[in-house]
Amino acid sequence: MSDPHAINSFGLYKRLFGYLKQYWRLFALSLLALAVAAATEPAFARLMKPLVDGGFVERDPERMIWTPVAIVGLFLLRGLTSFINDYSTTWLAGHLVMRLREEMFSKLLRLPVSYYDDNASGRVLSRIAYDVNQVTEAGFNIITVTVKDGITILGLLALLFYTDWQLTLICLTMIPVVGISIRYVGRRLRALSRQNQATMGQMTQVLGESIDCQRVVKVYGGAPYELRRFMAAANQLRQNGVKQAATSSSNTGITQLIVSVALAVIIYFASLRASHNQFTAGDFMSFLTAMIMLFAPVKRITSINQSLQKGLAAAESVFGFLDEASEHDPGTRELKQPRGKLDFNQVGFCYPKAEREALSAIDLHIAPGETVALVGSSGSGKTTLVNLLPRFYDPSAGQILLDDVPLAELRLANLRSHIAMVSQDVTLFNDSVAANIAYGCFEQVNREQIIEAARAANALDFIEAMPQGFDTLIGENGVRLSGGQRQRLAIARALLKNAPVLILDEATSALDTQSERLVQAALERLMENRTTIVIAHRLSTIENADRIVVMQQGRIVEVGAHAELLALDGVYATLHRLQFKEPQHG
Structure with missing residues (x-):
């Protein structure tokens, strides 16, 4: 089994973006819209200078008109570009999740039997249902915040340098401290996310078993035990969630403290300069607005580490699953009609x-x-x-x-096309009777062939007595049918397949005498002119x-x-x- 931890963050992103190649134009449009929306923030801060100096200090009537109009236009542009970005990223994220789920389900169907022997079904289910959604956190949500807030921060810093480079240098003293904090917290968050995924798999496993085995649970009084198992996993998830929130919150708190100290120092020195007429009121207002606006994107970028690590841990899980070896199929030959x-x-x-x-x-x-x-x-x-x-x-x-x-x-597909199986534990699907009989070849056979197979399996009478006949839904694994009826549907399925090799595994062991006679007669019909291996x-x-x-x-x-x-x-x-x-x- 491949080690998911061996996949680094760069490798994960490279694989994620590989799924977006065909949509690169939409992705580029999304990034462009994002960049424009981000650029409106420093532009708004810059408008504070003409608004204050021209409108309030110099009382220039022209500036008093065009500056508010410019602000409205700026926010109109920001709203439009934000909508384009939100719509396109949601569309792309949906396609990414759908593609990954398609690949994972396809892989699930091609995994060897030994994989299912070694891996709990709950963990496999949670990977496809839960982990794949978390991947979008490592994809688009991170990109949206990183690109948008990154451009915003760069734009605001450029404005700050333009306004007063000396004061701006004070801002930069906080970057190394914040970087160290993010690096430490990132490791812990990813480890907690891995634990979360494993625990989610355990919880899904308990859920699945409690549903599948609900009759045994009821008869043997297993409800308290199952509840304890479920609550142990649920409690582990709760504790992990608290740990993640605490780790992320402490990181955000430290970052905010560093920023606030830098902000206090900057305001102090800016006030001194203003008192010596080195700063106009407009400069100070523009600088202060940019500083305050800088606070939110820095906070978001530092907070995003939790989503990033959660998404990367999920991507490790998803790609680790996709990298599992499929069934070994070295065959190149095919048999048309083996004897x-x-x-x-x-x-x-x-x-x-x-x-x-x-x-x-x-x-x-x-x-x-x-x-x-x-x-x-x-x-x-x-x-x-x-x-x-x-x-x-x-x-x-x-x-x-x-x-x-x-x-x-x-070839595996060719080999298996020549084999039919009927076992004691009949597997049926929550579909119509006809779809279960014609499973695997529903589109290649007509209704008459399905009816003939049911007749040969002694199943026609009970099928026609059902509310919708062959179109009746039979419930999960045929729960609405008796044991003998399920066996006869399985025999009808094998008859319709008409394979030259037949495997019967305890096909009549769990039936009453009347059902056994009907099933035995159907089996004898099925075994005619076929190579048959019977386990009994x-x-x-x-x-x-x-x-x-x-x-x-x-x-x-x-x-x-x-x-x-x-x-x-x-x-x-x-x-x-x-x-x-x-x-x-x-």
Whole structure:
């Protein structure tokens, strides 16, 4: 996993601005409007001299008319340019966030299964939902304040130097002190922002689990525990927020104190000069106005450090995620219509950080159209073996071939297009029945094909009984359907895909007898003329398989038909006796 801390601030900004290349004209217009709006502030301070000297001291009627008109024109220009800048930066910021979210979601879909094994889903969600918004802080809000206030400060300082360079030098004594303060505070704020992002991920994780597992929480009385977990994360966020505010506020307070001391000294010396007629009233008013106006942008620039560090920490998180390695897809070949011949040659696999191999020296050859059942106790490697077929993981030893072509040589998308899966834990989407059946190919199939797949899966009757039929929304993960109905939708989906290789993982283990008969009939229809690998704990469901492969501790220990294995009186026969000693429930 890449280290986000390795990305420096310059690198972050370079990457951020890379997203704005195509909008450079609008960005340039925004900066131009910003510069004009900023220039109006020193211009306003400069107008104080003719207003006071001409209007109040010399009582010049011409100046008394054009100076107020100039002030109105100045603020009209400032309002117009501020609107152009605000509108364009908001538009650009929205596009930046949308582009980043698009890239992050695209990356999310291309990450390997191992990434999801190692990373909490809450942290991933908070990166896309929360961190990406913070990036705009490091982008446009910072630019707006830095450019606008930077130009304002430079303009006001130029006016101050023009009016009296000696007094202005006093202003500059505060810059090194302020710089040191900003540097120290910046480090602390970024560290706190990183903690905030991690804590936000934890809170999102607790939220997601409490929603997904709400029935378990209710039945087992887990509400107090979940509340404690949630409040621990929420309290950590609160404490971090207070620390950030305290750090930022202390920085602002120190800066303001330095500025106020400089301001007091300047006013004192300016008063002395005015008393010796070295300063006109207009000069003093212009100088004082510029000094007072200088106070606000300096305060904003020093305060912006909190937003800057928060945004940069978020950008580190976002780009760290985007830099994660996608699924390894070195394949260049494609199979058009494979027959479904599968060969496992000395296949081994070990999970990262695992003490022993999950699979060892697996040799298995499956003919096209053959049904092979995998049986064995939990942890024997059955699911791991079938997870190697769609290349959710790559073998650490040996190779797997489809129609005599190594899986590693096939493009991932092409390989997976030839495989269909139906598992015990059916995954459905909060969409219509039709969209769930035709998932992944909704635009390539017509309604008649969807209906035919539902009929073949024994699902047509209950679908047509629904309020909107095939257009009925089924709720999150099909919560409005029974277990048997969900299974039949999954089978309809597999039928419609019409892939030559089929994986059935405990497809009927959680069903009642009536549902199981309907599902079993649909499965038999689905298995026709396909190479099928069945994982089953209930041995009664796989007695008719062409071959049964018995696994133990990651190895194949027996292979044969049901009757052959019973006659062998080995591991399979023992499993069979243990299972059928238990009373059968209808």
